[in-house]
Amino acid sequence: MSKVLLEVTDLKKYYPVRAGVLRRQVGTVHSVDGVSFSLGAGETLGLVGESGCGKSTVARSVLRLVEPTSGRIRLDGEDITHLSKSALRPHRRAMQIVFQDPFASLNPRMTAGDIVGEPIAVHGLATGKELETRVAKLFEQVGLRPDQMRNFPHQFSGGQRQRICIARALALEPRLIVCDEPVSALDVSIQAQVINLLIDLQKRHGFSYLFIAHDLAVVAHISHRVAVMYLGRIVEIADKDELFSNPRHPYTQALLASVPIANPLAKKLAPLVDGDVPSPVNPPPGCAFHTRCRFAMERCRTERPVLMDAGDAHQVACLLNEGTGKPASVP
Amino acid sequence: MAAIDFEVELKRAGAHATGGWRRVLFLAQRHVLGAAGLTIMTVFVLTAIFADFIARYDPLSVDAAHALARPSWAHWMGTDSFGRDVFSRIIHGARISLAVGIGSTALGGTIGVIVGLTSGYLSGWVDLMFQRVSDILQALPLLVLALIMTAALGPSLPNVILAIAIPLIPTVSRVTRANTLALREQPFVEAAKSIGMSEIRIALRHVLPNTLAPLIVLATAQLGSTILTEASLSFLGLGIPEPYPSWGRMLSESAAEYVRTAPWLVIFPGIAISLAVFGANLFGDALRDILDPRQRG
Amino acid sequence: MADSSDLVLEVKNLKTVFFTNSGLFKAVDDLSFTVKRGETLAIVGESGCGKSVTALSLMRLVPDPPGRIVGGSVSLEATDLLALSEAEMRKVRGNRISMIFQEPMTSLNPVIRIGDQIVEAVRLHRNLSSKQARDIAVEMLRLVRIPEPARRAREYPHQLSGGMRQRAMIAMALACRPALLIADEPTTALDVTIQAQILALILDLQKELGTGLVLITHDLGVVAQTAQRVIVMYAGRKVEEASVEALFAAPKHPYTRGLMASIPAVPAPGVAAQERLNEIPGTVPSLVRLPAGCAFAPRCKLAIKRCEAEYPPLIDWGGGHLAACWRAADVAEVA
Numbered sequence: 001m002s003k004v005l006l007e008v009t010d011l012k013k014y015y016p017v018r019a020g021v022l023r024r025q026v027g028t029v030h031s032v033d034g035v036s037f038s039l040g041a042g043e044t045l046g047l048v049g050e051s052g053c054g055k056s057t058v059a060r061s062v063l064r065l066v067e068p069t070s071g072r073i074r075l076d077g078e079d080i081t082h083l084s085k086s087a088l089r090p091h092r093r094a095m096q097i098v099f100q101d102p103f104a105s106l107n108p109r110m111t112a113g114d115i116v117g118e119p120i121a122v123h124g125l126a127t128g129k130e131l132e133t134r135v136a137k138l139f140e141q142v143g144l145r146p147d148q149m150r151n152f153p154h155q156f157s158g159g160q161r162q163r164i165c166i167a168r169a170l171a172l173e174p175r176l177i178v179c180d181e182p183v184s185a186l187d188v189s190i191q192a193q194v195i196n197l198l199i200d201l202q203k204r205h206g207f208s209y210l211f212i213a214h215d216l217a218v219v220a221h222i223s224h225r226v227a228v229m230y231l232g233r234i235v236e237i238a239d240k241d242e243l244f245s246n247p248r249h250p251y252t253q254a255l256l257a258s259v260p261i262a263n264p265l266a267k268k269l270a271p272l273v274d275g276d277v278p279s280p281v282n283p284p285p286g287c288a289f290h291t292r293c294r295f296a297m298e299r300c301r302t303e304r305p306v307l308m309d310a311g312d313a314h315q316v317a318c319l320l321n322e323g324t325g326k327p328a329s330v331p
Numbered sequence: 332m333a334a335i336d337f338e339v340e341l342k343r344a345g346a347h348a349t350g351g352w353r354r355v356l357f358l359a360q361r362h363v364l365g366a367a368g369l370t371i372m373t374v375f376v377l378t379a380i381f382a383d384f385i386a387r388y389d390p391l392s393v394d395a396a397h398a399l400a401r402p403s404w405a406h407w408m409g410t411d412s413f414g415r416d417v418f419s420r421i422i423h424g425a426r427i428s429l430a431v432g433i434g435s436t437a438l439g440g441t442i443g444v445i446v447g448l449t450s451g452y453l454s455g456w457v458d459l460m461f462q463r464v465s466d467i468l469q470a471l472p473l474l475v476l477a478l479i480m481t482a483a484l485g486p487s488l489p490n491v492i493l494a495i496a497i498p499l500i501p502t503v504s505r506v507t508r509a510n511t512l513a514l515r516e517q518p519f520v521e522a523a524k525s526i527g528m529s530e531i532r533i534a535l536r537h538v539l540p541n542t543l544a545p546l547i548v549l550a551t552a553q554l555g556s557t558i559l560t561e562a563s564l565s566f567l568g569l570g571i572p573e574p575y576p577s578w579g580r581m582l583s584e585s586a587a588e589y590v591r592t593a594p595w596l597v598i599f600p601g602i603a604i605s606l607a608v609f610g611a612n613l614f615g616d617a618l619r620d621i622l623d624p625r626q627r628g
Numbered sequence: 629m630a631d632s633s634d635l636v637l638e639v640k641n642l643k644t645v646f647f648t649n650s651g652l653f654k655a656v657d658d659l660s661f662t663v664k665r666g667e668t669l670a671i672v673g674e675s676g677c678g679k680s681v682t683a684l685s686l687m688r689l690v691p692d693p694p695g696r697i698v699g700g701s702v703s704l705e706a707t708d709l710l711a712l713s714e715a716e717m718r719k720v721r722g723n724r725i726s727m728i729f730q731e732p733m734t735s736l737n738p739v740i741r742i743g744d745q746i747v748e749a750v751r752l753h754r755n756l757s758s759k760q761a762r763d764i765a766v767e768m769l770r771l772v773r774i775p776e777p778a779r780r781a782r783e784y785p786h787q788l789s790g791g792m793r794q795r796a797m798i799a800m801a802l803a804c805r806p807a808l809l810i811a812d813e814p815t816t817a818l819d820v821t822i823q824a825q826i827l828a829l830i831l832d833l834q835k836e837l838g839t840g841l842v843l844i845t846h847d848l849g850v851v852a853q854t855a856q857r858v859i860v861m862y863a864g865r866k867v868e869e870a871s872v873e874a875l876f877a878a879p880k881h882p883y884t885r886g887l888m889a890s891i892p893a894v895p896a897p898g899v900a901a902q903e904r905l906n907e908i909p910g911t912v913p914s915l916v917r918l919p920a921g922c923a924f925a926p927r928c929k930l931a932i933k934r935c936e937a938e939y940p941p942l943i944d945w946g947g948g949h950l951a952a953c954w955r956a957a958d959v960a961e962v963a
Contacts, residue, residue: 050819063525092527105518109540119526157911165522172526187674188846189908192890196905214820221892221905244895258824259894260849264872269824269853276789276822337645337652344647344694 005208006039006062006176011071013057017281027281031057033232041175044202044209046223046240048216048255052280054232055212059178062210063097064088075176093123096169100181102161106153112164113149119171138167142197159190166197178210183218195222216259220244228252231280231288234307238314248316250293287319295320358621365617371610379425386419390576399593409595411585417595420576421603427577428607431492431561432554439496440550443503444539450504451511452534465501474563481569491570495560499553506549510542548619555611562604578604636705636807636840637663637686643699644685651916655681655695657864663808663840668831670843670855670872676912678864679844683812686842687727688717705807723753726801728794730813735797736785742769742796743781750803768799772829791822795829802833808840815850827854848891852876860884863913863923866942870949880951882959883924922953930955
């Protein structure tokens with residue numbers, strides 16, 4: 001693999017649950033519960049999972065927008081987990097984020113040009129005419145016209161707003177862009193435009209993406225490697241082709257089987273799992289998925305499986321995979 | 332199905348009222364009471380500005396010969412016990428009321444915004460302290476609080492403004508704090524953080540401008556009550572000192588002694604106060620409907 | 629075409645507009661379709677295409693002002709709903725025609741127990757004792773496969789998970805055994821594993837009860853897996869209608885084809901992944917200033933002069949496959 005850009009080790013983020021008049025802590029949300037992964041330069045790692053699995057918290061922790069409870073985040077070999085705000089500032093240039101909601105992620109009272117130029121101005125990289133030229137270039141890069149710089153966010157469509165967000169993220173020439181569900185609020189025909197743009201930009205600039213989404217197809221399309229999260233933990237991680245052709249974790253299999261395929265002749269919807277995702281406040285002991293897993297054994301209720309190598313750079317956290325390899329295949 | 336006149340429907344929806352004056356005119360038609368309030372406020376402000384030209388007599392000049400004259404052609408609203416022209420005093424009184432209204436709203440508003448922004452932004456113990464102080468301030472009636480303050484500071488125009496401004500701070504800071512808390516969670520604020528912007532800059536550039544609309548509404552609504560508070564303070568003898576014509580003082584001087592013999596001394600200042608407060612409230616309500624549609628009931 | 633007695637819903641030339649301060653907004657323009665007993669009709673399109681306003685029009689729940697149904701007819705079991713008084717319509721709503729919405733949390737009253745909400749819905753239309761209605765409520769919850777229905781009936785909406793709430797919504801919608809169920813993006817707010825459960829449930833119940841279903845969605849995968857017939861809408865109009873097999877095998881409208889090509893597919897073994905997604909350039913037009921001709925023409929690779937000047941009529945290309953495109957015959961070769 002290419003040079004490692006981002007290395008996350010045993011990341012945990014717990015939130016206290018308080019209740020009552022005295023605001024006493026009555027529980028703990030195990031939002032992220034021991035996540036480790038690394039991301040190479042120029043690589044895209046997809047992070048998939050259902051709501052509440054902690055994928056967005058991972059994204060925000062990597063950027064230090066939330067303070068992790070424990071664990072270590074290394075950017076380019078340097079530990080940034082405990083850097084002070086001022087010490088972190090130069091590193092902020094290297095990592096940027098694109099959010100899901102293109103309506104809420106732009107300040108409605110600023111012009112598009114000011115929004116995109118703001119990072120450059122904050123870091124004092126350019127002013128006046130030069131700033132304007134740079135912003136105009138960024139607009140062109142993301143497929144907007146420079147004359148749209150004077151418009152306000154409400155004058156743009158959803159897809160165009162997401163382009164503004166991408167331009168803002170590009171402004172500091174980062175090496176890592178965290179994309180938190182960047183296309184899930186967009187219409188299908190616009191989604192394709194934005195995905196293609198993200199891929200083109202990566203080819204041109206060579207930055208890495210940590211791409212978070214709940215849509216398996218989108219993740220599969222854009223990622224080189226994919227990690228599947230369930231209740232705060234990564235349950236499976238592998239190269240894209242390997243993961244989709246040879247899913248080993250029962251949850252990954254269920255997730256894949258649940259995606260409705262846009263072909264009426266292809267297999268009909270087969271819900272492979274019953275019930276709902278348990279609450280992350282008091283996650284089940286042992287393997288968090290055992291409450292919904294068709295292959296659950298007695299051991300799964302007590303033993304917490306760890307990510308183990310299953311060959312082909314494929315890691316999976318499932319007791320079934322210990323000796324026998326993959327669990328029974330999907331019907 | 333009944334025939335539908337598309338033109339009429341579109342007109343009702345305001346489709347013809349785009350841009351500039353046509354839009355203003357459309358809004359005025361939609362909010363008739365608000366437009367009335369705005370008109371009253373405008374007349375009020377113009378009166379205050381041009382008081383010297385409108386007033387027919389010096390409001391302070393004493394003319395014992397014509398004391399307690401009934402309303403007449405010479406003195407439209409009669410004269411008081413010193414023979415001062417009531418009409419001229421009311422016109423000049425508008426200045427005092429406006430100075431107190433705008434001054435105290437601006438002062439209270441500015442301090443309130445700073446407190447609310449800091450409180451919402453820093454959270455933790457600073458927030459907790461500000462909150463409890465606000466609770467205490469709000470537990471006391473506005474008037475009582477202002478009364479205690481002017482009694483302590485002594486009656487003068489700046490002191491009255493200060494006394495009325497301080498009770499406004501908790502109201503404004505609460506609105507600002509609530510908005511700040513909501514805005515802090517917005518992705519555009521997170522985006523600003525992720526580019527390495529300092530918290531103060533984020534607060535001033537991203538949070539503050541987005542809290543202004545509800546604050547303008549609040550300020551307009553408060554304007555009426557500040558005018559009323561000033562009148563009440565003056566009525567109780569703790570407002571603007573003599574000889575400046577304050578509507579509240581004009582009322583208090585005459586209410587007990589002359590209400591039967593010279594009712595014009597009570598009626599006209601009373602109307603002036605009611606009209607100004609009424610106008611400010613009407614305009615404030617309409618402004619809230621237009622700027623903040625969520626509050627529409 | 630089936631025998632007309634089988635028809636549950638017949639919509640003819642429906643036109644719904646919004647009077648807004650930026651002008652006349654033609655949300656649904658000249659829309660006609662039918663739904664048979666036990667049939668699933670999917671209406672697919674992007675935001676602003678008019679699919680949700682269609683649903684509201686069928687229920688006569690278009691907010692007025694600013695919206696208004698200004699033309700056409702909606703016949704449910706041979707009764708024109710648009711001709712009914714509001715009081716008569718209230719007897720139909722929730723009884724013969726029901727709707728489930730995208731947000732199961734906001735469509736349930738948070739302060740009333742789940743069971744009581746179903747009881748209320750049932751007793752509104754059926755002359756039943758509260759005991760009988762309660763039995764029906766529990767039976768409905770069992771039908772939508774909520775475990776321990778009697779206990780769940782006594783719980784409040786916030787005590788249920790998102791998937792369970794949507795099940796409760798379905799139970800409420802089906803409690804009076806309506807002839808037609810309208811589902812407006814019923815699974816969009818749900819996770820994919822829950823979506824699969826809910827879709828399977830809706831289809832099972834529909835088969836069991838013989839309800840006609842209008843499924844409104846933006847997800848072509850959901851369409852392919854659930855519907856028998858599909859309507860594609862663009863800018864307030866129906867641009868294509870076909871059986872689900874015919875539509876996916878050979879779409880006749882360039883917009884449909886573009887949509888299909890722009891969705892990424894989950895990679896399957898042996899199938900080469902697309903390198904680049906096919907994008908439809910531009911954005912959806914404003915419904916206030918629609919062009920004279922085809923609304924899709926400005927984004928269409930196949931557009932010719934005629935497309936900009938004249939709106940293409942819906943033409944039957946055989947077997948009830950309708951498409952409104954001047955170049956429908958050439959769509960297959962070009963793309």
